[in-house]
Amino acid sequence: MTADLTDVFEAHRPLLMGVAYRMLGRVADAEDVVQDAWLRWSRADRTEVGEPRAYLVRVITRLAIDRLRRTKAHGEAYIGPWLPEPCVTGFGGTAPDTAERAVLADTVSLAVLVVLESLSPLERAVFVLREAFGYPYAEIAALLDRGEAAVRQLAGRARRHVAERRPRYDVDPVRRRDLTERFLAAAGDGDLEGLLSLLATDVRLVGDSGGKAKAPLRTLHTADKVGRFLIAVSGTVPELSVRFLEVNGGPAVLILSGGKPDSLIQVDVADARVSTVYIVRNPDKLRHLADH
Secondary structure: OHHHHHHHHHHHHHHHHHHHHHHHOOHHHHHHHHHHHHHHHHHOOHHHOOOHHHHHHHHHHHHHHHHHHHHHHHOOOOOOOOOOOOOEOOOOOOOOOHHHHHHHHHHOOHHHHHHHOOOOHHHHHHHHHHHHOOOOHHHHHHHHOOOHHHHHHHHHHHHHHHHHHOOOOOOOHHHHHHHHHHHHHHHHOOOHHHHHOOEEEEEEEEEEOOOOOOOOOOOEEOHHHHHHHHHHHOOOOOOEEEEEEEEOOEEEEEEEEOOEEEEEEEEEEEOOEEEEEEEEOOHHHHHHHOOO
């Protein structure tokens, strides 16, 4: 019986982790919520569980909403700009269809997750279930114990909010990988002119350190400021090595110093230029990437 419980739960783990991470934006928090869901699943009265998938998604969604509400209630201060904890992704096995992979990649992108932070917990839950996983409104209403009309209102409000605040970017992984490699080469070579040729005039650089590493405490704007900053800091990491990963649905560069994660860089691309540079340097957000 225990083996059957475990098998059913493990079969749904990728879905549960996907919902929890999009809800929380933190890998460690998502893993905690999935573990809590396992404990509830293992103790559940089997006679009350009609459909395991629906039961587990209901549990994971409610646990994530509760955690978000506690976080917002505490009003935890964060030093400098905040970015989600990078999540290594790979949608080939779970989303064989190209269009489905594109949707999954978009809803887990750093740009979208930053916007989702400003939604209410309920709006975020509805957006994630509807936009990322395609749940019908009636099913979302049942999961959240809300009326379908109320869920539709929440979905519409969340969708408008995300559309208004999400920066435009190209999700094509080949173009992003090509521009990322050229961007990295220009920065590493100290080639300011070459770097500026890759940056949009209104490019932004968002650096997340949490006050635990060196990074800009405000978002940098314009190609000149971003380019000069990148040239100034390039080559300052001792015993540097780089590794390409798929992170949050797109190519990213993990920079290691002495074999340990130092920084993660990802760029958004629009109109064949780098439109946003994300740099995560908070060591708490990079630790789990060491084995990738």
